[in-house]
Amino acid sequence: MTTANGTTMTIGGSSRVQYGALQSVTAFKVTEPRLTQPVSAADPAGTGIFQKCFNVILYYRALVEGETGWAFSGWIKESLGRAFTEQPLLCGRLRRGEDGSGGELEIVSNDSGARLIEARIGMTLDEFLGSERRADGETELVHWKDIDEQNPQFCPLFYILVTNFQCGGYSIGISCSLLLADPISTINLIKRWATIHNDLNLIPGVNAPRKPIFNLSNTKHGDSPVTSLAPSPCPKTIQTVVFKVDAVDAKASGELSKVLALLCVEEAEKKLKNKMGPKFALLVKEESGNVKAECVEKSGAVQARSEMATTEVNLESLGLSGVAFRRGNEPALVSQWVASGDGFVMVVPCGGSDGGMPGFNVFVTIPRE
Incomplete structure (x- = not known):
C-alpha cells in the first residue's frame, strides 16, 4: 500500500518496507563503442522473458557504530560504477531494432544505468531473520519491475535495493534480468564488485567513520513520496x-x-x-x-x-557467504532464487x-x- 510518506509494503502482516530514495548507477566511464546483444525470440511474451530474473539478498550486521545502509548506499555507488565499466550491458536497456520501434530485440549498452533504491523496515535484522515468515518477507527485500513488452527501452534490467533495519544492520537485494546474465554470472559479478570495493578502500577503518561522497543522509529518508516504484511480484514459488x-x-x-x-x-x-x-x-x-x-x-x-x-x-557453494564490502564483515545470511511465473530452462x-x-x-x- 502507499502512504503520504512514500511507498510501503507489508511483511508478515505487520512490519513494512518503506522506500526512501532512488538513484541511478551508471558505468564509471562512457561506454564507447556501444555494445549490443541480440535477443532472438519468436514469441517473447509467450516465453516470459520480460519477467524472469535472478534475486540475491545479502544480510549484514553493523560492524561499527554509525554504519548504516544509508551510508553504504553512498559508498557503493563508485565501486558498482567501476564494476559496471567491466560489464556495461548491465547498465543498458532492451530495445526493438535500430530505431526502437520494431524489429528484433537487442540489449544495448546505452549507459542508462541500474536502479539503486534505499528503503527501511520497522524491525531489527535479528527479528526479521528469526521470523517464521522470513521466506515470504524476503520477496519485499528485492525490487524487480517486469520489462514493458511494448516499450522495453525505458525499463532497467538491474536493480539494487538497500534496506535499513532498526538495529543498524541492512540487506542488499540484487535483481538481474536473466537476459543479461545467468545466476552463476551474477554471483561472480557480486564477488568482483566486492573486490573492487575493498581495493578502493571506500569504507574507512573501524575507528575512522566518514561520510561517503554520494550519501543522501542530508535529506529525511521517506519524507518525499516515492510512489512510482511499485514492483512486480518476485514469488519464491519455484x-x-x-x-x-x-x-x-x-x-x-x-x-x-x-x-x-x-x-x-x-x-x-x-x-x-x-x-x-x-x-x-x-x-x-x-x-x-x-x-x-x-x-x-x-x-x-x-x-x-x-x-x-x-x-x-x-549455488550456495560459489562463495557469496564470504562476500564482504567491509573486510571482516561477512553476510549474516545469503538468500538467492530465480523469480519466474512458470517453469523454464536456461x-x-x-x-x-x-x-x-x-x-x-x-x-x-x-x-x-
Missing part, C-alpha cells in the same frame, strides 16, 4: 536445480540445447519430485553472448543422450577458456505443486 554437463566437442546449437534441456529436466523432476509440465520456455546463451528464447514441447522428438555426464551444481556455455572442462551450465526451474 525451485531451481543447476547442472554442469560435460560436452567437450559441442557448441550450443539449437538441437543440442533441447537435448540438454530435456536431459536435465528429467533429472530435476526426479530430484524435486515435481513435474515441469507439457512445455516450457528455453533460454539459450550462446558463446557470442546472444540469447535465444523458444518454447519446447517436453514430449518432443529430440531424445536426451544418456552418455552426457551431468553433475549438480550447488542453457549457458561454461569452461574451456579458463582451463576448466568445456561444457554447459543448465538451470532448470520448476514450479512447486
Whole structure:
C-alpha cells in the first residue's frame, strides 16, 4: 500500500518496507563503442522473458557504530560504477531494432544505468531473520519491475535495493534480468564488485567513520513520496536445480540445447519430485553472448543422450557467504532464487577458456505443486 510518506509494503502482516530514495548507477566511464546483444525470440511474451530474473539478498550486521545502509548506499555507488565499466550491458536497456520501434530485440549498452533504491523496515535484522515468515518477507527485500513488452527501452534490467533495519544492520537485494546474465554470472559479478570495493578502500577503518561522497543522509529518508516504484511480484514459488554437463566437442546449437534441456529436466523432476509440465520456455546463451528464447514441447522428438555426464551444481557453494564490502564483515545470511511465473530452462556455455572442462551450465526451474 502507499502512504503520504512514500511507498510501503507489508511483511508478515505487520512490519513494512518503506522506500526512501532512488538513484541511478551508471558505468564509471562512457561506454564507447556501444555494445549490443541480440535477443532472438519468436514469441517473447509467450516465453516470459520480460519477467524472469535472478534475486540475491545479502544480510549484514553493523560492524561499527554509525554504519548504516544509508551510508553504504553512498559508498557503493563508485565501486558498482567501476564494476559496471567491466560489464556495461548491465547498465543498458532492451530495445526493438535500430530505431526502437520494431524489429528484433537487442540489449544495448546505452549507459542508462541500474536502479539503486534505499528503503527501511520497522524491525531489527535479528527479528526479521528469526521470523517464521522470513521466506515470504524476503520477496519485499528485492525490487524487480517486469520489462514493458511494448516499450522495453525505458525499463532497467538491474536493480539494487538497500534496506535499513532498526538495529543498524541492512540487506542488499540484487535483481538481474536473466537476459543479461545467468545466476552463476551474477554471483561472480557480486564477488568482483566486492573486490573492487575493498581495493578502493571506500569504507574507512573501524575507528575512522566518514561520510561517503554520494550519501543522501542530508535529506529525511521517506519524507518525499516515492510512489512510482511499485514492483512486480518476485514469488519464491519455484525451485531451481543447476547442472554442469560435460560436452567437450559441442557448441550450443539449437538441437543440442533441447537435448540438454530435456536431459536435465528429467533429472530435476526426479530430484524435486515435481513435474515441469507439457512445455516450457528455453533460454539459450550462446558463446557470442546472444540469447535465444523458444518454447519446447517436453514430449518432443529430440531424445536426451544418456552418455552426457551431468553433475549438480550447488549455488550456495560459489562463495557469496564470504562476500564482504567491509573486510571482516561477512553476510549474516545469503538468500538467492530465480523469480519466474512458470517453469523454464536456461542453457549457458561454461569452461574451456579458463582451463576448466568445456561444457554447459543448465538451470532448470520448476514450479512447486
